[in-house]
Amino acid sequence: MHIFPFVVVAWILGVGLYGIVTSRHLVHQIVCLIVVQSSTYVLLLGVGYRTGAVAPYFFDVPVHTPAVDPVVQALALTDVVVEAAVTALLLALAVQAQKRFGTLDPQELVQLKG
Amino acid sequence: MTDPHLLAVVTPYTIPVPLMDVLQVTVLVLVAAGATAVVLVRDLPRQVIVLSGYGLLLAVLFLVFQAPDVTLSELTIGAVALPMLLLLALAKIRRREK
Amino acid sequence: MSPGQRRWVFLAGLAGLAAFYLWGLSGLPGFGNYPGPYGYIINRIAVAQTNATGVVSAVNFEYRGFDTVGEEFILFIAVAGMAVVLRHLRSERARDPDKPGEDWSIPAATDAVRLTALLFTGPVIVLGWWLASHAQTTPSGGFQGGVVLATSLMLVYLAGEFLLFRRISPADVIDAVEAAGAAGFAAVGLTAVALGLPYLKNFLGLGAVPGAVSSSGTIALISFFVGLEVAAAFTLIVGELVEQTLLVQQGDQ
């Protein structure tokens, strides 16, 4: 349990990069980019975790209860919104590229560009 | 509807630490497998559905990492909104590919 | 490179990078042993300092509020970017007299789907509103609430009421709402400057009781603006893609 979550982080990152490199379809590639980014959420929340602590909300528990790190959670929230924004923009690019090129294979896109 | 206790967080008072460990390891393994599945499924609409499931798994993981706020975001954005955007984009792309 | 060569070159590189990355990860203090101090200090002082019991929201909208300004504008700019990238298609349609914009046909939803979707719309709006207005108390906030609010509009669309969808989300108005949300956040910060305080300083009364909806001053206000911006942004994003989708279907017939 000591390092296992971080190994999972490295695995997600590697798998996502593998997907990007071997992808033959831009939308598939964009989804793989989402996977790459998801490794950063797991890493962020992983480093801020504290065994046996509560979530950082003091609505129904006393203020001095040990709680996990709220900062990484705020960072992860920011990260999730950034992901949504970047993905939306990339999708728009892909949709338009499909219209112009008739294909979304990165390999073929280059040949068609001329 | 507006009773905040309905959304009360999972606290260690409800789940003892050893059980929490088991839970976390299980979910982590599932997340790793989910990420692999997302990458390896090359058939597009199916991949988006797998991505949605992966988002759901991540949301559960964040819950057991005591991050309910991120869980909510991941649920709304990662498991619902993003797959929906992808499906909309695919609907358009596939229609033209035919 | 051919795909085969690329895969092997990549795997060699990835093996190196993975080893390197794991070397770094092994230097972390171990899972479950967050060393602090940042989070501990925030946990200790946030409730007393801001009267917000949801500490994550306090970090997002107060201690690290400036990050959130940037993040809101990332979303804002991404939507503007989508409009830029897709605008050409739209102007093509506008020029085409044979395809009047009103005659949109969409795949017919079954009555069961339509009914369910419409039934859910009301509760979803309430839920979104609740989330956006409780940032300071419980796990919720402008982001989640905003997305949920946008979802309610998607439900209307799912119900097959596309014309209704168009009517309640005319692009110009949503544009303005989105900009107002983004600008509102930045302007809350500037108001503090105008009052002679540091940018984004919480200048409103904190309320008497920690955890009350009316507590925590600008945190609630900023969360509201974020909710506005996020809801409008997601509506616009979906709108951009929906218009595209419909356009193609139109072209097929």
Next chain:
Amino acid sequence: MDQLLPLATVTPLLMAAMIAALNPLLGRARRRVLDGVAILTSAAVAGLLIAILIQVAHRDQVYWFAGFRPQRGIAIGIDYAVGPLNAGLALLAAVLVTASMIFSWRYFERVGSYYHALMLAFLAGMTGFCLTGDIFDLFVWFELMGVAAYALTAYRPEERGSLQGALNFAITNSVGAYLSLSGVALIYGRTGALNMAQISRHIATHRPDGLVVVAFVLIIAGLLVKGAIVPFHFWLADAHAVAPTPLCVLFSGVMVELGLYGVARVYWSMFGQALGHRSTITAAFVALGVLTAVVGALFCFRERHLKRLLAFSTISHAGMFLAGIGLLTPLGLAGTAVYVLGHALVKAALFLCVGIVLHRLGSVNEPWLHGRGRRLPVTGVVFTLAAFGLADLPPFTTYLGKGWIEDSAASQGMTWLTVVFIACSVLVGGAVLRVAGGVFYGLGDPPSETMEMARESSEETSETDEGKQRTPLSMIVPPAVLVAAAAVIGFLPRLGPAAEAAAIRFQDEPGSTARVLFGTPVTHPAALYPVQSAGISTGDVLTGLGSAAGAVVLACLALYWRRLPLLCRGFEPGSGLVRPIERFQSGVVNDYVTWIVVGLACLGGALAFGIR
């Protein structure tokens, strides 16, 4: 008074939102109103930054957002930590945005309302990136800058290449950004801090272990991608070739340099003391820099597409900047800062002139344009002057910056760096002068017109309406002013000492830590290396003159190579020197990501064995 600092970022953001909100209400006069508002806003930001630069000239400033000052050395909020170098770079960005907005006044026939909002948000991202003292905040502004830049690259989606360029740009830079974010999370896991000064203070006391090295390499990964360092540079030529010209000014003039600034900032504000092993770091950065400079220069010289040619010259210069930073000396950093300034001014002028050529003649294909630029005498003069500036001819500021980097390298026993720098300057300057002579003065042998050329020349016409009869004043004045500024700034009497003092303060890690966390005023920062004085020496002037002369000779050779049978093969596009490495620039984003991973593994491995 320091309330000015947040305004430098918030003003353009707020104006971007206002433009988007008020856009439907403006009606017919919309275009000019928007242009005017955008120009005024960016000029106002430039004014603000001048005021900030004056304020921080002698004492760095720290601004805590929402007033959360650090308590007992622990930061709980976000800060802007500003010295002359950061403020100067942000000012450069604002000036270039203003110049390209003025240029766009007449350049685009139709321009959507979002263009202005995107430009202003891009500016805000750049200023935020320069000024912030918080590592996660740096990432946020990095992303804002990126998202605005991707969208602007695809500003003409009707061009096929622009979508492909934007996609490659967006995917490679996003991968880089997420690697950077992983690095931020790693260092946070160790120190529990996001403030750069606090991180520095925490890790400085221990021996560098795996986590510190890995976090450093991952954080700079995204910045190296942005900074177009080989092998992370592939996206740049694809994006530059297709982005609208006013954007290229910003991409080449300041965005790439911001990536390298980020490397310097991350090194000196966080990791410098902790990593130690300065000679290893110097070796790694100088090696990367030299590789980049040489590859960029070779590609630049063989290129016939004017925008791509200038893009490769930017890559070459990025390599020289990284080498200058990598020397880790005050003089090296001061030289790099001045070189960045001079390069930005002349490169912006060159791109704007290419924009005029595109506007008037409808092509950026060098062989097709041969002699056709004679219709544009003023543009020709400005372009030629800027080309000499790029070839480091005194008195253009570039020769000073490059001279100081070379002086500093020589004092560390790296005299060979001077040779490499001169060679790169000769290649890049020669290529640009070849363009100047061939296009604007019809020198050299006219190329044989081929079908392919005609096709290529007709590709690039949609950016503006074809065949304009006059060059509008609003298009020729910005490049002329920029070139004049590049020539004049070199004469500023206090430029050298001021730049060097700023560099010493930038490199003073303990001093800046104390200032940020405890508010201690630092009066006499200690330099890590013996300070060499930065002045105008005969050596600098001579090497500058030498590279300019070499560039002229090379340009003549390139123009008249058909008459010299011995030399001819190396110059023909698609043959000669660069064919073996040309295959790397494939345009396939999968390849680019592969090279990022491989390059990162190599850099990481090198530093791991060097530092451990």
